[in-house]
Every structure is written in C-alpha cells, then in structure tokens.
Amino acid sequence: AQSVTQLGSHVSVSEGALVLLRCNYSSSVPPYLFWYVQYPNQGLQLLLKYTSAATLVKGINGFEAEFKKSETSFHLTKPSAHMSDAAEYFCAVSDNFGNEKLTFGTGTRLTIIP
Amino acid sequence: GAVVSQHPSWVICKSGTSVKIECRSLDFQATTMFWYRQFPKQSLMLMATSNEGSKATYEQGVEKDKFLINHASLTLSTLTVTSAHPEDSSFYICSARGPGLAGGDTQYFGPGTRLTVL
Numbered sequence: 001a002q003s004v005t006q007l008g009s010h011v012s013v014s015e016g017a018l019v020l021l022r023c024n025y026s027s028s029v030p031p032y033l034f035w036y037v038q039y040p041n042q043g044l045q046l047l048l049k050y051t052s053a054a055t056l057v058k059g060i061n062g063f064e065a066e067f068k069k070s071e072t073s074f075h076l077t078k079p080s081a082h083m084s085d086a087a088e089y090f091c092a093v094s095d096n097f098g099n100e101k102l103t104f105g106t107g108t109r110l111t112i113i114p
Numbered sequence: 115g116a117v118v119s120q121h122p123s124w125v126i127c128k129s130g131t132s133v134k135i136e137c138r139s140l141d142f143q144a145t146t147m148f149w150y151r152q153f154p155k156q157s158l159m160l161m162a163t164s165n166e167g168s169k170a171t172y173e174q175g176v177e178k179d180k181f182l183i184n185h186a187s188l189t190l191s192t193l194t195v196t197s198a199h200p201e202d203s204s205f206y207i208c209s210a211r212g213p214g215l216a217g218g219d220t221q222y223f224g225p226g227t228r229l230t231v232l
Contacts, residue, residue, distance in 0.1 A: 036223070043118070043207050043223035044158070090157060101148065101173075102221060104157040 002027045002093045006105035014113045019078040021108050023065075023091035026072065033074040034092040034102065035065055044090065050074060061085070086112045116212045117141055120224035127198055128232055135193045135227045137208030143188035144210035148221065149181075152205040164191045198231040205229075 007022040025031055030052060036044040048059025055067045061084075065076045074091060091105040117140040127133050137147055145166045150158040162183050163171045170183035180202075182194040191210075195202055205228050209221040 041226070041228070043120075043225040044209075045223070046220060049220065101160050101163060102158075103160075106157045 002031065002095060002103050004091050004093050004103060004105035006089075006091050006108050008108055009106065010109050010111065012111040012113055013081045015083055016080050019063075019076070019081045019085065019110065021076040021089050021091075021110065023074045023076065023105060024072050025074060025091075025093045027093060027095065029095050032094045033065075033067060034094070035059065035063070035074075035076050036090045036092060036104075037061075038088040038090065038107075040087075047076070047089075081110075081112050083112050083114065086110055116220075116222045118208065118210050118222045118224040120206075120208055120227050122227060123225060124228040124230075126230045126232065129199050130197055132194055132196045133198055133229060135195075135206055135208075135229075137191045137193070137210070137224055139189045139210040139212060139222070142210075142212040144191075144212055145188060146211040147185060147191040148209045148211075149183060149191075149193050150207045150209070152207060152226070154205075158207060161193075195229065198229070200231045203229055203231045 003026045005024045033050040035047040038044050047063050048057045050057050050067045058064045063078045088107050088109050090107050092102040094102050119138045121136045147164040149161045151161050152158045160173050161176045164183045164185040166185045172178045185191040205226050207226040209223045212222050
C-alpha cells in the first residue's frame with residue numbers, strides 16, 4: 001500500500017520569499033512521485049514528476065522538488081513566491097509510471113502575502 | 115498538447131434524476147481514464163478506472179450500479195450518476211493517461227464538473 005502525507009494544510013509566505021511545501025511518502029516498492037497544482041474550480045495541472053532518474057526534479061513555473069529516499073520525502077520548493085502561485089498543491093504517489101492509480105495527499109493551500 | 119475536457123462544467127439537478135458527465139481527450143488517444151471525486155477542501159479520491167472497450171474497475175466502497183462508467187472510444191469516457199441524491203453533490207474530475215513529457219505515461223486531468231443535487 002502507498003500513502004502520502006502533506007505536512008501543513010495551509011502555508012502562507014510573503015511575495016518574493018521561499019516556498020516550501022512538504023510531502024512524505026510511504027511505499028513498499030520504488031515510488032513514482034508527483035506534484036500537482038489546482039486553482040479554484042479547476043482540475044489538476046502537473047507541476048513535476050519524479051522518474052527515478054535525477055533526484056532533483058525541475059518543473060513548470062519555477063518549481064522544483066528533491067527526492068530523498070533516506071527521508072522518504074519529496075518536498076516542493078520555489079525560490080521566490082509570486083502572487084500567481086496562490087493555489088492548492090497536491091503531492092501524489094503511484095507504483096508505476098502513471099499506469100497505476102495515483103494516491104493523493106490531503107493538499108496544502110498556499111497563500112501569498114503581498 | 116495533452117488536453118482533457120469535461121462537460122458540463124457544472125450541473126444542478128433534482129434528487130432522483132440521473133446526470134451524465136463526459137470526459138474527452140482532445141488531442142491524444144487514451145485507453146485508460148480515471149474518475150475522481152473531490153469533496154470541499156479535501157483531496158481527490160479515485161472512484162474507478164475506465165478502460166476502453168471493457169468494464170470499469172471500481173475502488174472499494176464505490177457503488178458500480180450508482181456510478182455507471184462507459185468508455186466507448188479512445189477519446190471519450192462517461193460517468194453517469196444514477197438516481198442522484200444530495201450526498202452525491204461533489205466535484206468530479208476525470209483524468210486520461212497519455213504521453214508523458216519525458217517518456218512514459220502521465221495522467222492529464224480535466225477541469226472538473228461540479229454536481230449539485232437539490
């Protein structure tokens with residue numbers, strides 16, 4: 001069985017500050033990990049995904065995440081927050097490269113303070 | 115590329131009626147589509163996996179007779195909520211498995227359909 005834990009249901013950062021959204025996973029097999037962003041009343045957009053190649057994954061909109069097996073973590077970061085980053089962020093895990101079902105975390109709502 | 119659409123984007127219906135939601139992959143073929151349900155301020159819960167030309171696979175606790183899924187073509191899957199009740203009100207999101215940006219497959223999500231049952 002797989003699971004994802006997102007620490008912090010709400011995160012607020014000032015515009016221009018570092019964004020750090022935490023995700024820890026549990027998996028009995030090598031995981032495939034994803035970060036998605038959801039804007040109000042919209043579906044999910046893929047930010048980035050871990051493919052078991054490079055541990056530091058760069059995504060869209062300046063986001064990146066680092067896979068740390070020893071810590072079972074896949075935290076999402078962005079050096080400088082922008083107002084347009086305000087949204088809900090979901091971490092997800094699957095046991096195959098998108099072929100199998102995704103298990104989502106409970107989400108983190110990111111608020112940007114002007 | 116890799117766009118998934120849903121129709122309608124929102125629907126309001128009376129209790130006891132049935133509602134059909136369409137999920138289309140616009141620029142790629144998808145042998146596999148997924149249906150999720152999202153309650154307010156909660157995460158997505160997978161309801162079922164829809165495979166073109168075969169019966170859908172439902173997750174534990176999801177009533178297959180209530181949530182009918184049909185995947186009749188490589189670009190269209192439909193979810194029909196039969197005899198809808200207020201507790202079925204939710205945000206329904208589909209995804210389609212398509213070509214990944216860096217090899218492999220990726221799930222592409224539709225914009226969602228908000229169902230309100232009165």
